[in-house]
């Protein structure tokens with residue numbers, strides 16, 4: 001089972017700025033934690049991508065249908081959540097592969113421009129507001145879904 005973990009723009013700064021909103025855990029810490037979770041399951045492989053570029057994320061999603069298949073996706077599209085028809089279309093194109101959207105903060109309780117997610121309707125579900133723990137819950141939920 002191969003799962004792609006995508007983090008969008010500015011999430012490479014996790015733990016380094018704005019700890020009041022996003023906490024003090026770094027992206028490297030999150031990825032380490034997710035690798036430990038994956039190791040609990042036989043044959044579960046993770047691939048990580050963090051990019052500040054919309055096209056890089058679209059390219060990786062398109063590659064799922066071409067030469068780099070995966071079984072599931074955990075994605076925090078960052079600010080592209082609220083703006084990117086291109087990422088939403090790319091997710092829709094590979095909708096046979098379940099995707100779970102993660103937000104560290106509770107986007108519903110923040111500024112109104114963060115309330116709408118263009119990408120969440122293309123996912124099987126969304127976890128928001130649980131801090132960086134949300135990535136772990138998303139990965140576990142996805143693995144459970146893929147196992148059954």
Ligand code: CA2
Pocket residue numbers: 009010011013014015016017018022076077078079080081102103104105106107114
């Ligand atoms: O809550 C989330 O996970 C968000 O996807 C984070 C995005 C924001 O635009 C979304 O509305 C909600 C922003 C990510 C920026 O990450 C930073 C981390 C540390 C320091 C600065 C930015």
